[in-house]
Amino acid sequence: xxxxxTRLIVVLTVILGVNYVAWRWxxxxxxxxxxxxxPLVIAETYSLIDxxxxxxxxxxxxxRKPPPPPPADATVDVFITTYNEPLDLVMTTALAAKEIRxxxxxxxxxxxxxxxxRELAESNGIGYVTRGADWTPDMPRHAKAGNLNNALMLTxxxxxxxxxADQIPEPDILDKTLGYFNDDKVALVQTPQYFINVPADxxxxxxxxxxxxxxxxxKDGWNAAFFCGSNAILRRExxxxxxxxxxxxxxxxxxxxxxxxxxxxxxxxxxxPEAENPLVEQMLNEVEAATESAxxxxxAGASLSEITYRxxxxxxxxxxxxxxxxxxxxxxxxxxxAAMELAHVGESGVTTVATDAVDRMSGRDWSPLGALESxxxxxxxxxxxxxxxxxxxxxxxxxxVTEDMATAMRLHGLGWKSVYHHEILANGLxxxxxxxxxxxxxxxxxxxMQVLLRENPLVQRRLTWGQRLMYFSTMWTYxxxxxxxxxxxxxxxxxxxxxxxxxSISSDFFIRFIPFMVVNQLLFLVAGHGIPTWRGQQYSLxxxxxxxxxxxxxxxxxxxGRPLGFAVTxxxxxxxxxxxxxxxxxxxxxxxxxxALVVGLIRLLAGMSEPLGTLVNVAWVAFDLVVLSxxxxxxLYKGFVPEVVGPERPEERNADAV
Amino acid sequence: MQFSYEVNDSYAEVKSVxxxxxxxxxxxxxxxxxxxxxxxxxxxxxxxxxDFMDSSGLGALIGCLKAARQAGGDLRIAxxxxxxxxxxxxxxxxxxxxxxxSAEAAFGDD
Numbered sequence: 203x204x205x206x207x208t209r210l211i212v213v214l215t216v217i218l219g220v221n222y223v224a225w226r227w228x229x230x231x232x233x234x235x236x237x238x239x240x241p242l243v244i245a246e247t248y249s250l251i252d253x254x255x256x257x258x259x260x261x262x263x264x265x266r267k268p269p270p271p272p273p274a275d276a277t278v279d280v281f282i283t284t285y286n287e288p289l290d291l292v293m294t295t296a297l298a299a300k301e302i303r304x305x306x307x308x309x310x311x312x313x314x315x316x317x318x319x320r321e322l323a324e325s326n327g328i329g330y331v332t333r334g335a336d337w338t339p340d341m342p343r344h345a346k347a348g349n350l351n352n353a354l355m356l357t358x359x360x361x362x363x364x365x366x367a368d369q370i371p372e373p374d375i376l377d378k379t380l381g382y383f384n385d386d387k388v389a390l391v392q393t394p395q396y397f398i399n400v401p402a403d404x405x406x407x408x409x410x411x412x413x414x415x416x417x418x419x420x421k422d423g424w425n426a427a428f429f430c431g432s433n434a435i436l437r438r439e440x441x442x443x444x445x446x447x448x449x450x451x452x453x454x455x456x457x458x459x460x461x462x463x464x465x466x467x468x469x470x471x472x473x474x475p476e477a478e479n480p481l482v483e484q485m486l487n488e489v490e491a492a493t494e495s496a497x498x499x500x501x502a503g504a505s506l507s508e509i510t511y512r513x514x515x516x517x518x519x520x521x522x523x524x525x526x527x528x529x530x531x532x533x534x535x536x537x538x539x540a541a542m543e544l545a546h547v548g549e550s551g552v553t554t555v556a557t558d559a560v561d562r563m564s565g566r567d568w569s570p571l572g573a574l575e576s577x578x579x580x581x582x583x584x585x586x587x588x589x590x591x592x593x594x595x596x597x598x599x600x601x602x603v604t605e606d607m608a609t610a611m612r613l614h615g616l617g618w619k620s621v622y623h624h625e626i627l628a629n630g631l632x633x634x635x636x637x638x639x640x641x642x643x644x645x646x647x648x649x650x651m652q653v654l655l656r657e658n659p660l661v662q663r664r665l666t667w668g669q670r671l672m673y674f675s676t677m678w679t680y681x682x683x684x685x686x687x688x689x690x691x692x693x694x695x696x697x698x699x700x701x702x703x704x705x706s707i708s709s710d711f712f713i714r715f716i717p718f719m720v721v722n723q724l725l726f727l728v729a730g731h732g733i734p735t736w737r738g739q740q741y742s743l744x745x746x747x748x749x750x751x752x753x754x755x756x757x758x759x760x761x762x763g764r765p766l767g768f769a770v771t772x773x774x775x776x777x778x779x780x781x782x783x784x785x786x787x788x789x790x791x792x793x794x795x796x797x798a799l800v801v802g803l804i805r806l807l808a809g810m811s812e813p814l815g816t817l818v819n820v821a822w823v824a825f826d827l828v829v830l831s832x833x834x835x836x837x838l839y840k841g842f843v844p845e846v847v848g849p850e851r852p853e854e855r856n857a858d859a860v
Numbered sequence: 861m862q863f864s865y866e867v868n869d870s871y872a873e874v875k876s877v878x879x880x881x882x883x884x885x886x887x888x889x890x891x892x893x894x895x896x897x898x899x900x901x902x903x904x905x906x907x908x909x910x911d912f913m914d915s916s917g918l919g920a921l922i923g924c925l926k927a928a929r930q931a932g933g934d935l936r937i938a939x940x941x942x943x944x945x946x947x948x949x950x951x952x953x954x955x956x957x958x959x960x961x962s963a964e965a966a967f968g969d970d
Contacts, residue, residue, distance in 0.1 A: 476883040481916065485882070524882075528915035529951075535919075535926045536956065542929055559951040563915045568947070570882040570914045 204731070205263060211725045212257035218721050219250045222714040230704045230711065239703040242692050245685035252682070253722055255675035260416050260729040262423025262668070266623065269381030276380050278306035278435075279359035283349055284367040285313045289322060291631075292367045296328050299365060304376035307359060313349045331356055333592075341592040346431070347605035350598050354441065362441075366432040368631040369395070375627040379435050382621045389440030389618035390610060392418065393433045393625065397632035399842040404734075405835040406639045407741040408632030411733040412726075418622040420729075424668035427622035428676070429610035432630070440618050444609070445597035447616065453506055453586050453594075460583035461500065464493045467576040481524060482574065488520035489577060496584070506586050513584050521571055522564045529555045529563075601656045603766060604649025608657065611673055615664040634841040636833075637781055640748055643741075647680045647752030648759075648766055655760040682742050683749030690746075690791050690826055693819040697802030700811050707815045740832040747787040780837045792830050795823045863891040872900035873963045877909040880917035880944075888917070892924040892935070901933025904966040908939030913947050921957065936966040 223246055231239045280299045284292045292310060299308045309329035312319045323330040331353045337343065344351070350364065361383065365371060379391045394414035400406075421427050429436075468490050476482050496513045500506075533555055540552040562568065571578050588594040599608035610620060633639040659665060659673035695701050704711065726735050758764040782789065799820060806816045863884075865874045872895045876888065888905075895903055905921065907913075913921075921937065928935040940948070940959040948954040960966040 479883060479886055481882055525915040528919040532915075532919045532922045535922045539922075539926050539929055553952055553955045556950060556952045562950055563947070568912075568914055568943075570916050572912075572914065573879070573881040573883040 204728070208260050208263060208725075208729050211721060211728050212261055214721045215257055215718070215725050216254055218714075218718040219253060222718045223247055223250045225710070225714050226704075232701075232703055232705050235701045235703055238688075238692060238695050238701065241688045242703045245688040248681065248685045252678055253725070255671065255678055256417075256729075257725065258668075258671055259420035259424075259675060260725075261420070263416060263420045263729070264423035264622075265419065266422070266621070268378070269623075270384055272304075272377075272380035272383065276304075276361060276383070277359045278304060278361045278363060278376055278380070279353075279357045280306050280308045280363045280365065280371075281311050281350065281353055282309065282365050282367055283311045283313070283346055283432075284319070285346075285349075287367040289316075289319055292319065293322055293326070295365060295367055295370050296323065297326065298370045298373075299363075300326070300328060301373050302363075302371055302376055303373045304380065306363070306376065307357070309353060309357060311349050311353045313346075329357075337592040342590075342600070343592075344596070344600040344605075345603065347596075347598040347600050347609075348592070350605075351445075351593065351596050351600075354438070354445075354597055355593060355595070360438055362436045362438060364432055364434055364436065365628065366630065369432050369628040370630070371433075371628045372626075376435070378625065378627060379623055382623070383435075383437060385619065387617070387619045388621055389437045389613045390427070390429050390620040391435045391623050392427055392430055392620065393623045393627045394418075395430060395433055395630055396626040396628070398629045399631050399634060399844075401842060403835075404737050405832070405839040406633060406636065407737045407832070407836075408639070410738070412730055412735050412738050415624070415733055416729045416731075419624060421672045422620070422622040424672050425619055425666070426614060426669040426672035427610075427620040429606040429613075429620070431604065431606035433628045434606075437618075440613055440616070441597035441609075442595070443616060444599075444612055445595035448596055448599075448612075449588065449594050450506070452591075453588060456588070456590075457506055457510060457584055457586075458500065460580055461493055461497050464489070464577065464580040464584070467574075467580045468493070471574050471577050476573070481527075481570075485520060485524060485571060485574070486577070489517055489571075489581065492516035492520075493584070510584050510586050513581070517571070517581055518564065521569045522560060524570055525560050525564045528570075529560060602649045602652040604646055604653075607650060607673070607676075608653045611653065611657065611659060611662065611665070611669075614669050615662055617664070634839070635781075636784055636836045636839065639836070640745070640784060643745060644748050644752055647749055648756045650677050650680050651753055651756035652760055653677070655756060679742065680749055680752060683746040683753065686743045686746035687750075689743065690795065693822040693826070694794050694798040696811075696815065696819045697798040697805070697823065700805065702815060707812075707818055737832070740829045743826075743829045744788060744833055782837055785833045785837060788830055788833055792827060795826055795830075799823050863887055865891060865895050867895070867898070867900050871902040871904055871963075871967045872898075873904045873906055875906045875909070878911075880907075880910050880913040880920070882914060882916040885916040885920035888920045889923055889927075893927060896927055896931045896933070901928050901931035902967055903928050903933065903935045904960075904963045905935065905937050906939050906963045907937055907941060907944055908962075910944060911941050913944045918947060918951060918953060922953070925957065936960055938963045938966045 223243075226243050226246060231243060233239065280302060282292065282296050282299060296308060296310055302308075307329055309331050310319065310323045311331050313333070315332045320330045320332075333343075333348070333352050334356070337348070337352065342348070354362075361380065363371070363376065375393070379393065382388050382391045395410070396414070397408050400408045418427055468486055471477060471486055472483075477486065492513045495516075496509050499509050499512070536554075537552050569578075571581075597609075598605045599612055602608045614620065633642055653673075654677040659670045659677070662670060665673075692703055696703075755764075755766050759766050802811070802816055802820060802823075805811045806813065862877045863874060865872055874888075874891055874895060876884075878884070880888065892903060892905075903924070905924070921935075925935040937957050938960040939962060945954075945959065948957065948959065
């Protein structure tokens with residue numbers, strides 16, 4: 203029934219939204235003030251697409267029934283990932299994980315490599331994993347994805363429950379979720395992330411009831427439930443498949459690149475003065491022949507290991523021939539010298555080159571090919587060892603600082619299914635200060651934008667269109683920062699300068715705009731079953747500097763290889779007084795809005811502007827200020843003070859969640 | 861790779877700087893041939909600044925030894941660095957070419 207009403211309102215929203223925005227484009231633009239008129243209509247179009255994608259998400263909302271009982275012999279590893287969280291926080295989670303009823307092994311994945319952590323884990327009978335010897339300092343570490351990939355190679359459970367260090371699991375978390383894996387195609391079961399240290403008014407917008415609710419349920423309906431990094435169960439086989447596919451892809455790419463580079467390197471070496479040496483020329487001919495035949499074999503679809511092995515052997519043979527030729531020339535020189543000396547001294551025997559010397563002198567480090575350094579380096583890259591990573595198999599995606607979204611998208615691309623299980627089965631800790639909260643939001647947004655720029659879901663041919671749009675929808679929401687700037691600027695410009703981005707504010711505007719606005723809010727109300735979404739709406743506008751920064755830093759990172767300035771989210775509250783400087787751009791905007799309000803009223807009294815336009819824009823400014831007011835609360839928030847905790851609390855939560 | 865030489869009263873010193881490899885080997889042969897043709901058949905190749913030698917480099921050294929002997933002189937080596945020493949030992953060529961600590965010491969005995 204809910205589904206019917208939801209769909210009806212989605213249809214209404216789309217009709218009324220298109221009706222409004224089409225009118226805006228075709229009949230309402232004030233071209234004389236195009237510099238604000240066009241950005242505003244683009245921002246409104248952005249918002250329409252945003253709400254249409256939300257509508258598409260909840261169109262297929264899926265309410266799952268509890269899964270069947272899991273196979274009794276399912277084996278599970280529980281991974282608790284940590285980097286620098288306090289030891290007692292990690293241990294609280296680890297000990298709770300140990301108490302999970304389904305048989306399992308518990309592991310602390312300590313990327314901080316802390317001896318005290320190891321000791322604590324071992325004395326409590328909990329497994330301890332840290333990066334192995336392969337993770338030398340010159341290898342990329344890939345943060346949490348690297349931590350998990352390392353642990354995957356050292357453990358063996360069929361399923362993996364992944365928990366952040368602060369996410370305390372319920373004892374029945376596996377009993378309630380493992381059954382979904384009876385479907386052989388299910389690779390992932392995600393449960394909500396819920397935070398226990400958040401007051402009812404949620405000043406930092408930590409809880410995400412809309413996301414861990416209608417949005418994930420809607421995505422689930424499109425078989426696109428997201429992996430969110432914690433409180434999720436994964437099928438090892440699926441991850442390994444992902445790692446292998448990724449390995450083959452990366453290797454083929456690097457072999458292709460190396461073969462192409464070897465052509466250039468050989469060409470360059472031929473032009474150098476050294477190439478006049480007949481030995482060098484002969485060497486280059488041999489190498490060229492080897493790489494050319496490798497290229498042909500690659501096009502013909504031969505296996506990478508065969509191709510790379512053959513190149514290496516051909517080159518090695520050429521090197522050996524060269525070394526042997528050197529030695530035989532050397533030997534005949536020695537014989538001539540001996541013949542001369544025989545005449546004077548009569549000493550017997552000619553020194554001969556040791557027989558095993560050819561092998562040693564042909565080895566990688568002493569090979570005469572080393573003289574052609576660029577050629578030598580390129581040939582080294584024609585390999586299947588993936589020498590640029592600590593381990594060849596990297597199951598969790600490493601293209602983004604938020605490994606989870608990219609991993610899930612690739613799993614879906616391989617035809618695996620995901621499940622969203624709508625029941626709180628772990629209790630976590632949210633940031634308790636605005637600084638940490640901003641760091642965390644920035645990281646999520648950056649990671650999401652990295653995935654968009656590196657693996658745009660819209661062009662992933664193996665995803666269904668529903669899946670592509672579900673991924674794209676989440677990425678689209680992170681572009682809201684640019685629209686927010688326009689939404690703040692437009693009323694300020696009208697109230698202070700009297701410049702209106704539309705032709706006129708008339709009934710034409712109201713009869714199109716108001717029904718759209720009403721049905722839009724109704725959609726959130728119905729789709730969300732009345733869960734509070736206002737906090738989320740406020741933050742999506744109020745954090746505009748964070749969203750813009752995420753977009754620009756991610757673009758610079760992906761296109762120009764610049765660092766993101768990545769930081770691990772601290773779990774402990776950051777000390778210090780209210781940090782107003784963190785929201786300086788928002789304070790400036792709020793001041794400008796307030797000034798605009800005053801100037802607008804003066805202009806109205808002076809008869810310089812029309813009452814209706816002023817009224818609409820004053821209302822708009824008031825809305826903007828209410829949106830931004832959430833940040834005052836956030837900056838002044840002094841951290842969570844638990845209310846008197848009664849025994850009824852857990853029930854309250856569970857009832858709320860299901 | 862760079863070669864330079866200096867002729868004094870009793871011998872000529874050829875300095876070899878850098879990597880004595882396939883590319884450098886022919887140059888060494890040329891330089892020594894030039895020195896010998898100039899009348900100095902007692903040659904010291906100073907390898908103090910040669911950190912690497914491959915089979916072609918070794919072949920050139922022996923070729924130069926032959927040229928020096930044919931001219932009635934000798935070729936000796938000095939200032940051998942670890943990698944070059946390993947190559948000489950590995951190929952038995954340490955029995956043909958004695959490594960002297962310095963260019964002065966190479967012809968010190970005669």
